[in-house]
């Protein structure tokens with residue numbers, strides 16, 4: 065989307081946020097490599113070239129602007145409206161990244177604040193305020209965004225590589241598939257075996273426990289969290305934190321119509337889902353009927 | 368009267384510090400003001416109580432797990448009785464303790480060391496916190512922002528693989544602690560009661576503490592000398608006025624008050640302000656080294672900083688002893704049954720910065736009220752000149768040339784928590 069950058073200066077600005085995206089980035093195992101190649105004009109946690117006060121008062125040249133948190137037009141820091149600071153730097157920067165669901169779609173903090181929204185969206189709806197920078201924006205939703213997604217996106221920008229974006233300006237390489245892809249409960253999903261019980265490795269949480277992964281775009285089960293795990297692998301239903309409607313209601317239960325999950329997998333017509341589910345359910349598959357691991361895995365004895 | 372307004376940055380957000388100076392150039396009044404509010408409590412109203420498990424970690428990027436554990440405790444308190452296995456109890460304590468460790472490392476290296484004039488050592492902050500996060504993720508799926516603790520236990524089946532993944536990382540943390548913070552075995556901190564003995568070791572902690580003494584700052588930042596700790600587990604519950612401890616406290620006596628001009632509320636216990644956090648916890652546990660520090664330097668920045676760093680070895684030992692007792696053959700989750708339609712519950716937890724209290728009221732099966740009281744509200748909630756808040760009191764009397772920012776940040780202000 066952009067030519068190779070001449071310099072690598074990143075400005076990280078926060079609006080209404082929990083700082084979760086900033087902290088999440090700090091967990092990247094190769095952060096030191098990134099820090100050798102870029103310079104943070106400001107980051108909420110890392111040593112930076114300027115103080116926030118200076119960033120707010122001046123206009124520094126920068127190539128990448130990262131925004132975290134819902135944008136609230138009334139929020140002031142040091143007497144200056146944050147939205148004005150964001151507007152100013154988004155016109156200077158060559159690329160604008162929204163890190164997290166809050167700055168992309170409004171997220172959690174826009175639910176109690178009607179004025180707050182994402183940079184280009186309020187939930188699903190396009191907003192107009194930042195229309196002029198649409199072409200240079202990249203959306204990285206997630207609550208928080210996975211550190212490797214920011215890391216790799218910045219790498220791609222620095223190297224001048226082409227980033228294929230979808231209609232919400234999310235890189236398709238990360239958001240083209242769903243979180244369901246790569247979950248180690250996939251076999252249970254395929255054969256529509258519900259009987260998931262919390263605290264167990266077996267069973268799929270789509271049937272009863274509200275797993276939103278089949279209609280949530282993201283890479284959580286392929287680019288693992290903290291390098292080793294994911295929520296659905298561990299046994300927590302995906303709460304759909306990368307999606308415009310996050311946080312939806314009743315996140316631990318699957319809404320059903322006549323026993324069928326009300327929300328079909330992404331892009332799958334309801335009828336197709338119902339037919340396939342019907343066929344899958346017609347068979348009783350011994351292997352999935354009982355637990356595979358013995359209770360407590362029983363391998364390690366009491367020390 | 369001379370006045371100053373400073374934007375205090377990198378405190379999980381920002382806050383404004385308004386100081387007024389007397390004719391002798393010393394701070395006579397200090398007001399700490401937060402300027403944003405996110406109203407998480409409002410978002411919860413009308414929702415299924417279990418949604419709070421997903422929403423509440425988002426109060427804070429650095430102590431999200433403490434918010435999860437406080438939530439699950441508040442929800443469990445809504446039931447008449449809930450049985451949870453020792454296994455899930457242990458897992459929760461382990462992941463919570465790991466969160467404290469990552470927070471302590473980040474604070475020491477990214478906040479305190481630079482304020483003492485040392486070059487920021489990013490890797491020394493980030494490597495241990497990354498490893499602690501991985502160990503949490505081994506049990507809980509991811510870090511930050513997981514919701515693996517639910518009423519009745521935890522969602523994960525802890526197999527030997529998860530256990531090995533976690534244990535490897537705890538070993539690594541122990542090594543890093545020795546390599547960078549202090550060249551001593553964690554066990555030393557159980558007995559050591561001489562500041563000089565500690566200062567003789569090699570490492571960044573002795574360097575930092577020596578620097579405070581060298582600069583003549585060891586008596587600065589004294590406050591009310593009143594401490595309170597609400598949650599147990601790794602710590603002991605109770606309050607301590609100076610060294611006088613009483614264990615009979617109840618969350619029923621906590622009162623929140625609005626403060627003029629600031630979007631944060633302050634908190635009092637029986638109408639008095641108390642300091643929460645590592646120093647308070649060490650005072651209640653009567654940790655030998657901190658008792659000694661308190662005897663010499665009272666509740667100053669010296670004691671406060673030392674207490675926080677010394678929690679790291681203590682927590683490592685705690686985690687090891689817990690994992691030693693972990694019995695994998697137990698259930699991870701015991702079905703607590705239908706969530707009550709009408710109930711109230713409270714949950715407390717010791718977060719990195721101090722006691723965190725969650726209170727919930729359920730009506731017709733949904734959340735009617737949710738109330739969160741965060742550690743920073745205890746420490747940073749401003750008062751007036753007659754009745755200053757804890758951090759305010761610590762700042763009053765300082766000169767402009769004194770380390771005002773260090774004194775303030777010794778409490779580790781958390782803007783996002785305060786303005787949840």
Ligand code: SF4
Pocket residue numbers: 080081082083084085132133134163164165166167171172173206207208209425512
């Ligand atoms: S998207 Fe999630 S992690 Fe990021 S600021 Fe918002 S609540 Fe925090």
Ligand code: SF4
Pocket residue numbers: 243244245247248249250251253267268269270275276277278296302
């Ligand atoms: S639990 Fe969720 S992510 Fe895993 S297989 Fe089932 S639907 Fe997919």
